[in-house]
Amino acid sequence: MAIYRTSGVLNDFLYLSGLLQLAFMSCQPLFDYMSRHIELTNEERLKIESLAKVRNYLKGQYVLQQGDVCKYENFVAFGCLKAFHADESAQEHIIMFAIEDWWVSDLGSLLNQTPSDFNIQCLENSQLIQFSSQNLETLYHEVPKIERLFRILTQKAFVASWQRIIRGFSLSAKERYLKFRELYPQIEQRVPQYMIASYLGITKEFLSKIRSQLAE
Amino acid sequence: MAIYRTSGVLNDFLYLSGLLQLAFMSCQPLFDYMSRHIELTNEERLKIESLAKVRNYLKGQYVLQQGDVCKYENFVAFGCLKAFHADESAQEHIIMFAIEDWWVSDLGSLLNQTPSDFNIQCLENSQLIQFSSQNLETLYHEVPKIERLFRILTQKAFVASWQRIIRGFSLSAKERYLKFRELYPQIEQRVPQYMIASYLGITKEFLSKIRSQLAE
């Protein structure tokens, strides 16, 4: 698919920025993020660093494929990804986007070591900070603060997913689109419209219609 | 509304069973439940008991009303409840049912002390074991096992809610109904059809049609 291909110029850029990115493969973005929630000692930072794995992905690459067991909980240092489920008729349904400072994984698959329900794919060159479920367990035990942080994060994610379910019930497609723009203005700029349509659970044609109505 | 009213005979029964239930207001159901996940010492049990509040509700009573701040995380010792959101046009959208051994609350409201997005109402006489957010915090600190348990429970709940979102995208109403029966056979027996329709995000008339198709 064309998403894997890039122009010569873009390739040069990617190669270059790839090199640049290699120069900055550290857990710093994660520490910055964490320090907004909890305070970490230097030993704790070292512990976290020893259990994390920093990895770069190119645009189009899959971090997780439906059917595989999810190996990592991923923190996005930079880049943009989508998580999507492909149904029987190969239709893609985007479950979430992830940009800087977001966590993305198939938690069910990671926890139960079962085949994943969905795919995670990079929409831009991305750098992820990865924790295997084993390392995460170790981290929970050795740095209880982190267990606490993850409880809180998961609770927030759970609340957000319930709000999404409520929106799915009680709002029209147009209202859901407006809500999406309100909630995620940064993401709206960064991903193509047809993916937003997929996230909203409507066709790209219908989203286009909604937008033209809004423009009037 | 008639849901509050009951026949004389039923009232007698309720009164009686209310008395009987008063005789058994203990945290035992919660301990039984917890012991399926973690092991508790006697001191820990006492700690939990000291922070919990056992309360009976009659059929029809609200445990939480939309707009109020959610005061408790509720464990269902017995009974049956629904959590539902009422939209602008006063339409009810059932988000979840809760029976024995389920937890039910508006976590977002509880955590952030913000007005709740939805109602929690008893469909049967119910007994809840309640933890205020303060007591829950205390519990997390004094019994770290519990913090761990709640992290795991929340993760599971989060996974379940994502699966529900996926189902909402990729399954037809009929498929969603069949899935519901598969996942929650006990609940199907216990709540009226029109509430199941609401849970599935369809009208009661359409569910009726689906069922008649299935019966053919």
Next chain:
DNA sequence: TAATCATGTTAAGCTAGATTAATCTCCTTT
């Protein structure tokens, strides 16, 4: 006994949103 209420069913007509297919605009590649 008659009335009421909760629940469920059936059927006619209606709309939000899907499907299909053609067209357009940028980019990128050759």
Next chain:
DNA sequence: AAAGGAGATTAATCTAGCTTAACATGATTA
């Protein structure tokens, strides 16, 4: 320069599921 691909738009037609409304049933109440 031409061809191709990704993304977006528009319009015609179609359908899953909604709305409305009438009716059935069984339980409860007066």
